[in-house]
Amino acid sequence: MPRPLLTFSVLASAALLLAGCATASGTPVPSSTNTIPIDNCGVEVPVAAPPQRVIAIKSTSTEMLLALGLGDRIVGTAFQDGPIPAKWAAAASGIPVLADKVPSQEVVLNANPDFIYAGWESNFSADGAGTRSELANLGIRTYVSPSACKEAAYQPKRLTFDDIDQEINQIAAIFHVDDASLLAEQHAVLAAIRKDTRGLSALWFSSGSDIPYVGAGIGPPQLILDTVGLRNIAADVKDTWASYNWESVIAANPNVIVLVDASWSTAEKKIGVLEGNPATAKLDAVKNHRYLIIPFASSEAGVSTVDAAADLSAQLKALNLG
Amino acid sequence: MWTIVLAAALVASITFAVTFGPANITPLEVWGSILHHLGIGEPPLTALRDSIVWDLRLPRVLTAGAVGAGLALAGVVMQSITRNPLADPYLLGLSSGASLGAVAVLLLGSALLLPVAAFLGAMVALAATLLLAGAFGRITPGRTVLAGIAVSALAGAITSLIIFWTVTGDSYREILGWLLGSLAGARWPAVGIAATAILIAGIPIMMSGRVLDAFAFGDTSATTLGVNVPATRWIMLTAAALLTGAMVSVSGAIGFVGLILPHAVRLLVGPRHRLLLPLSALVGASFLIWADTAARSLFDPRELPVGIVTAIIGAPVFAALLARRRVSS
Numbered sequence: 001m002p003r004p005l006l007t008f009s010v011l012a013s014a015a016l017l018l019a020g021c022a023t024a025s026g027t028p029v030p031s032s033t034n035t036i037p038i039d040n041c042g043v044e045v046p047v048a049a050p051p052q053r054v055i056a057i058k059s060t061s062t063e064m065l066l067a068l069g070l071g072d073r074i075v076g077t078a079f080q081d082g083p084i085p086a087k088w089a090a091a092a093s094g095i096p097v098l099a100d101k102v103p104s105q106e107v108v109l110n111a112n113p114d115f116i117y118a119g120w121e122s123n124f125s126a127d128g129a130g131t132r133s134e135l136a137n138l139g140i141r142t143y144v145s146p147s148a149c150k151e152a153a154y155q156p157k158r159l160t161f162d163d164i165d166q167e168i169n170q171i172a173a174i175f176h177v178d179d180a181s182l183l184a185e186q187h188a189v190l191a192a193i194r195k196d197t198r199g200l201s202a203l204w205f206s207s208g209s210d211i212p213y214v215g216a217g218i219g220p221p222q223l224i225l226d227t228v229g230l231r232n233i234a235a236d237v238k239d240t241w242a243s244y245n246w247e248s249v250i251a252a253n254p255n256v257i258v259l260v261d262a263s264w265s266t267a268e269k270k271i272g273v274l275e276g277n278p279a280t281a282k283l284d285a286v287k288n289h290r291y292l293i294i295p296f297a298s299s300e301a302g303v304s305t306v307d308a309a310a311d312l313s314a315q316l317k318a319l320n321l322g
Numbered sequence: 323m324w325t326i327v328l329a330a331a332l333v334a335s336i337t338f339a340v341t342f343g344p345a346n347i348t349p350l351e352v353w354g355s356i357l358h359h360l361g362i363g364e365p366p367l368t369a370l371r372d373s374i375v376w377d378l379r380l381p382r383v384l385t386a387g388a389v390g391a392g393l394a395l396a397g398v399v400m401q402s403i404t405r406n407p408l409a410d411p412y413l414l415g416l417s418s419g420a421s422l423g424a425v426a427v428l429l430l431g432s433a434l435l436l437p438v439a440a441f442l443g444a445m446v447a448l449a450a451t452l453l454l455a456g457a458f459g460r461i462t463p464g465r466t467v468l469a470g471i472a473v474s475a476l477a478g479a480i481t482s483l484i485i486f487w488t489v490t491g492d493s494y495r496e497i498l499g500w501l502l503g504s505l506a507g508a509r510w511p512a513v514g515i516a517a518t519a520i521l522i523a524g525i526p527i528m529m530s531g532r533v534l535d536a537f538a539f540g541d542t543s544a545t546t547l548g549v550n551v552p553a554t555r556w557i558m559l560t561a562a563a564l565l566t567g568a569m570v571s572v573s574g575a576i577g578f579v580g581l582i583l584p585h586a587v588r589l590l591v592g593p594r595h596r597l598l599l600p601l602s603a604l605v606g607a608s609f610l611i612w613a614d615t616a617a618r619s620l621f622d623p624r625e626l627p628v629g630i631v632t633a634i635i636g637a638p639v640f641a642a643l644l645a646r647r648r649v650s651s
Contacts, residue, residue, distance in 0.1 A: 207495075208496055210499070210500075210504065210507030211496060211504070237623060243625065244623050245344055245618065245623055246378060247378055248622075250345065250373060251371070251374065278509065282373050
């Protein structure tokens with residue numbers, strides 16, 4: 001018997017034993033309520049037994065698990081886009097970081113997971129964590145944030161908060177925990193956001209310098225801009241994020257610019273790009289420093305999206321448009 | 323005669339290309355804006371829209387022209403000096419070397435050194451190719467190309483290694499675009515670099531038609547015609563490396579311009595370099611201006627790296643040229 005399978009079967013029996021006891025994480029719900037496998041980007045994810053050893057790839061996955069009180073199931077994180085938000089920092093302390101970027105398959109298998117939760121479909125590739133079918137053969141279930149599905153049949157036509165709620169539902173179902181309080185919390189944050197009514201337009205500047213990479217019309221950037229009451233100048237582009245061009249940005253002359261702050265492409269760096277290009281330096285938003293800053297980790301769809309929208313809304317309110 | 327026609331075509335290309343773009347600006351407004359910057363007439367556009375024309379489009383079109391001319395000239399020189407119809411800055415490793423030099427300084431964060439590093443990269447690659455080609459006997463065209471492939475592969479691997487280790491987040495997207503050849507970042511400083519390279523290397527190359535004609539008959543004949551063969555070979559190749567380095571530093575590695583345009587012009591006017599050199603420069607300039615116009619307007623509001631456009635046009639044309647050569651020989 002190959003070694004990984006042996007370890008897995010040992011673990012699986014341990015998991016069965018554990019499943020009997022009440023675990024510290026989440027609020028257990030009767031397993032009989034959910035038995036139908038979930039169709040996740042075209043891959044079936046069985047829900048019969050709750051996972052015990054989870055690898056979370058990307059910040060959105062880690063935050064979802066922490067928000068559902070499942071931090072103690074995480075055996076390792078990888079490809080984290082930024083620091084864990086303060087409200088979960090205590091729960092996340094001590095979770096090993098397996099890799100700064102996409103973990104290799106060997107790193108993944110070495111952590112002995114029974115479930116891998118990824119933020120991007122591309123995290124499951126042969127040169128990444130392994131393909132989903134390969135991992136399934138090893139008895140490891142895989143799940144991708146549905147909002148990041150790339151197949152036309154699975155990609156949300158235009159992301160809504162219902163899609164994020166549904167992801168919360170699915171993860172709760174897989175782990176057999178109750179999501180009512182998390183959903184209520186999400187809806188409360190959302191309900192408190194007052195849309196800006198000044199009819200302002202915005203550029204969502206994600207990265208790039210010669211060719212700007214911007215938030216386009218169907219993904220999380222569009223959802224957040226809609227929520228706070230900003231018109232996305234790249235809304236016509238039917239994509240989540242897309243390469244754009246400076247000429248269209250200048251022709252649109254947006255009222256404000258949303259800068260995504262990532263360690264590898266900081267907000268300051270982007271301001272430098274905007275001020276360094278003689279054409280974009282003349283934009284109203286650049287001349288008047290009308291910037292809204294959002295951390296990269298919350299610019300992707302997940303439980304932090306409502307917080308990002310609330311934060312952006314507050315920044316927008318504080319902005320003096322003279 | 324051809325010179326006048328092609329020069330007129332280049333002027334027309336610049337005139338039309340600047341009127342293309344995602345922003346709705348009429349050709350009249352575009353030219354009003356440019357004339358205003360040249361000191362004639364009133365500004366027809368707001369400062370911001372004027373900036374689209376003057377800070378984005380015009381420098382990009384002019385850079386495309388200069389890069390196209392430079393690559394075509396470098397191609398003529400390489401083909402002539404190595405007596406190899408397949409030679410161009412790509413095949414002999416110059417572009418890969420220039421890219422390596424440029425990527426190395428780009429990631430070290432010094433934009434000022436970029437053209438210098440690209441030139442040094444091109445020179446080192448050229449020297450390596452020629453030394454390798456001559457290491458085990460006489461330099462032959464076939465050996466030169468094989469040596470160029472080896473040098474290209476090594477430079478490409480080191481470039482990939484540097485990118486693999488240093489690129490973070492999704493900045494690979496921009497570096498990939500640049501490696502494929504892109505004029506998206508061309509502003510006035512790029513025009514300055516490309517135009518300077520044309521002035522100090524391109525113009526002297528254009529005036530060396532007689533020497534290149536002598537080379538066409540072989541080293542021995544060239545010597546009897548009074549040409550110092552080894553010195554001339556190195557001077558001409560250094561000039562080609564200088565052109566390639568400067569062009570790669572502003573536009574990345576744009577393929578096929580140096581390879582196919584000299585062939586196309588030869589079909590038109592024959593192999594005499596006195597005409598071939600300036601006409602290749604003119605056709606190269608117009609060609610790249612149109613290729614870049616297509617790259618930035620076909621999939622508006624997104625754009626393609628122009629290197630993809632030149633390869634898509636260039637590869638079939640080159641295949642046709644090969645087939646034609648076979649039939650005629």
